Amino acid sequence: MDQVATGKNALAFEVTHRLVLSIALPMTLAFMTTPLLGLVDTAVVGRMGEAEALAGLAIGAVLFDLIFASFNFLRSSTTGLTAQAFGRRDAHEQQAVFWRAFLSALACGGMMLLLSPILLWLGLKLMGPQGGVAEATRTYFSIRMLAGPAALANYAILGFVLGRGQGHIGLMLQTLINGINIVLAIGLGLGLGWGVAGVAWGTMIGETAGALAGLAIVLKGFSGNPRPSRAELFSREKLAQLFALNRDILIRTFVLLAAFTLMTRIGGSFGAVTLAANAVLMNFFLLSGYYLDGLANAAEQITGRSIGATYRPAFDRGLKLTTLWSFGLAALATLFFLLAGPALIRLLTTAEDVRAAASTYLPWAAVTGLTGALAFLMDGVFIGATWSRAMRNRMLMSFAGYLAALALFVPAFGNHGLWLAMNAFLLFRGFFLAYDLKKRADQTFLAAQ
Incomplete structure (x- = not known):
């Protein structure tokens, strides 16, 4: 039976496979539109026949993504706080949570815009492009x-x-943003011959259209309900809670970026062929990350909602179903990559030496979905429960374990040791959080009663 008994709790709700997939599947599809966008942008500029423009686009996109990926806490903290208010059926607080997050986002975005000349200068110093490449980077980034x-x-x-x-709605908005971006990148970049500038303007217009459409949808949902007062929006207690959540998630994000950057740097020390092979294989982990992120989103919402409703059966059922789907899909993905991996490697690169190296290390990449399944899921649970401090601390512990694994395995096993350490890092993240789960859930539901 795919549901929990509703009991006597007026806020109780059913957790079914359908509920889990209604969140996970659209978001998985939404996440998968992002690499399609990158592919189109690359193809548009690539067809201009200018290597410098293509290199400048790549550098500009990396700089932008590095800066804005650190603001993902705006999404995560908003999901957890909204889900808990939704579970309490507190429409007034849902509005307040949205406006705090939205105003924070505009403030952070405005600050980044003001600092963009400095950020561009630092990025150019860091990446070191010259001549036409630097000019293309400057054009793309500035727009x-x-x-x-x-x-x-x-x-x-x-x-x-x-x-x-x-x-x-999340899928619709992401499809709108990326769809407009793709159409305008082709129309402006190729049709009008604007090249890199056309791709950048397409992105800017797509993001703006998505924000306006999303705001309209959210505001329509608020119609008929009284707006929060300024005192409620800027409540010191609520802002302190939001700041603490955002701070902890930001630290966690930086540590995660550091872990993958370290892998790239160490992989580079083994030579260009090994570095290229690792880059090819990381695509397998990224593909697994799409559905694991989708299921983590489902865990965030169900966890937050169950805590808001003070309904433990929904929490337990949600954890069970998202775990089942995460590990089931991860096992299938691992089998798929082990069997189809050689063909995918041949598709991704024509260099025979890179193909050979990637095939050697393929099993390590193929299992990253399995070793990372618990980490993604537990991140979702802890974000939904707003246990951000614990998540931050367990991430730091996992990173320490990762450094120890690198020091132990890389000198002994080379690139095999590097992949072993990465898989260990994923396992550390999952198990350290899971170990703490029951105690925190018991405390949270007991305190809420």
């Missing part, structure tokens, strides 16, 4: 940064609709 406030506003909007379990 795309105009979308900074809208891009961060989209984080807040996505976090809000996910917190309400509206994965279909």
Whole structure:
């Protein structure tokens, strides 16, 4: 039976496979539109026949993503807080959570826009492009940064609709943003011959259109309900809670970026062929991350909602179903990559030496979905429960274990040791959080009663 008994709790709700998939599937599809966008942007500029423009696009996109990936806390914290208010059926607090997140996003986006000349200068110093490459990077980055406030506003909007379990709206908005981006990148970049500038303007317009559409949808849902007062929006207690959540998730994100950056740097020490092979294989982990992220989103919403409703059966059932789907899909993905991996490697690279190296290390990449399944899921649970401090601390512990694994395994086993350490890092993240789960859940539900 795919549901929990509703009992006597007026806020109780059923947790079914359908509920889990109604959140996870749309978000998985939404996440998968992002690499399609990158592929189109690359193809548009690549068809211009200018290697410098293509290199400048790549560098500009990396700089933008590095800066704005650190603001993902705007999405995560909004989802957890909204889900808990949704579970309590507190429509007034849901509005307040949204406006705090939305205004924070606009403020952060405006600050990034003001700092963009400095950020561009630092990025160019860090990446070291010269001549035409630097000019293309400057053009792309400067135009795309105009979308900074809208891009961060989209984080807040996505976090809000996910917190309400509206994965279909999240998919619609991401499809709108990326669809406009793709059409305009082709029309402006190729049709009008604007090249890199056309791609950047397409991104800026897509992000802005998505933010406006998302805001309209959210505001329509608020119609008929009284707005929170300024005192409620800027409550010191609520802002302190939001700041603490965002701080902890930001630290966790930086540590995660550091772990993958370290892997790239160490992989580079083994030579260009090994570095290229690792880059090819990381695509397998990224593919697994799409559905694991989707299921983590489902765990965030169900966890937050069950805590808001003070309904432990929904929490337990949600954990069981998301675990089942996460590990079931991870096992299938591992089998798929082991069997189809050689063919995928041949598709991704034509260099025979890179193909051979990637095939050697393929099993390590193939199992990352399995070793990372618990980590993704526990992140979702802890975000939904707003146990951000514990998540931050367990991430730091996992990173320490990762450093120890690198020191132990890389000198002994080379690149095999590097992949072993990465898989160990994923396992550390999952198990350290899972070990703490029952005690925190017991405390949270007891305190809420």
